[in-house]
Amino acid sequence: MDEGKITELLNKDLEDEHGAIIQYLTHAYAMGEGEMACEIEAIAREEMRHLDWLAETIVELGGVPSLERGTMRMGGEPVADWMKNNVMLEEGAISQYKEHIAPIDDPKIKRLLQRILSDEESHHGDFVHFIDKAQREKAKDLRGSRADKVVQTLNWGVAHEYTVILQYIFHSYMTTNEEAKKEFGDQAINEMQHLGWLAEKIVNISSRPRIEHTEVDHSTETADMLRADIKIEQEVAAAYDRAARETEDPDLKKLLLRIRDHEIYHTEIFNDLLKKEERKD
Numbered sequence: 001m002d003e004g005k006i007t008e009l010l011n012k013d014l015e016d017e018h019g020a021i022i023q024y025l026t027h028a029y030a031m032g033e034g035e036m037a038c039e040i041e042a043i044a045r046e047e048m049r050h051l052d053w054l055a056e057t058i059v060e061l062g063g064v065p066s067l068e069r070g071t072m073r074m075g076g077e078p079v080a081d082w083m084k085n086n087v088m089l090e091e092g093a094i095s096q097y098k099e100h101i102a103p104i105d106d107p108k109i110k111r112l113l114q115r116i117l118s119d120e121e122s123h124h125g126d127f128v129h130f131i132d133k134a135q136r137e138k139a140k141d142l143r144g145s146r147a148d149k150v151v152q153t154l155n156w157g158v159a160h161e162y163t164v165i166l167q168y169i170f171h172s173y174m175t176t177n178e179e180a181k182k183e184f185g186d187q188a189i190n191e192m193q194h195l196g197w198l199a200e201k202i203v204n205i206s207s208r209p210r211i212e213h214t215e216v217d218h219s220t221e222t223a224d225m226l227r228a229d230i231k232i233e234q235e236v237a238a239a240y241d242r243a244a245r246e247t248e249d250p251d252l253k254k255l256l257l258r259i260r261d262h263e264i265y266h267t268e269i270f271n272d273l274l275k276k277e278e279r280k281d
């Protein structure tokens, strides 16, 4: 099988990992704090590792990682039904990985997909168990339907964080500058924290996080990546600052200011990297 064809299969797997991550995070946030929500979040983190391995392999093959998101199985009520959806998603992943492993000759890629497959089999078992557990514990969807300015602001934050997570991981895969690669990866992890904080806050104030993103910068030259990243960081630091000043809720104010400070830090990191990168030319 040629590299182009393998890249195509791996990108399909990557898109489905992306869909699984968002499906599981949506469930974990909606269930609030609790053992099951934590375990589901841990599974989502394993899917993030899969996504990362797949993307790295695609780049090694000379391809470009896809940022499309595979189909999600949302819907359903109560929580036990969500777990059934997750079982079905894992079943789909298991059969797809098996189909993709068979025709690939490269032993390293075959081994990687087998490694991922064994995780999916374990997730499948976990979700089967969670169907039962959700029924027993009468697990609830804690999201409400509040829709006001605060919710809008928080959901704007979620959309921003999701966008930069994708943007920074994409940049981390595409850059050839090792230092920038590490920073993009680190800052993406920090943005994932922000997304989690904002989504949990939204559920706490009785509303629903909307995990959708806006346009992602697809630059392939490191300096262009950094310029795009600095621009977005400056804009959002200012927006978080404005939102913090407008809110009356002291906890929310604290949260927004904390995120703002992180974004200012990101701007500085990216500025330093850009200066170094420009000196190279």
Ligand SMILES: [Fe+2]
Binding pocket: 020, 047, 090, 093, 119, 120, 123, 124
């Ligand atoms: Fe999985």
Ligand SMILES: [Fe+2]
Binding pocket: 161, 190, 191, 194, 259, 262, 263
């Ligand atoms: Fe952020």
Ligand SMILES: [Fe+2]
Binding pocket: 164, 187, 191, 233, 262, 263, 266
């Ligand atoms: Fe940031």
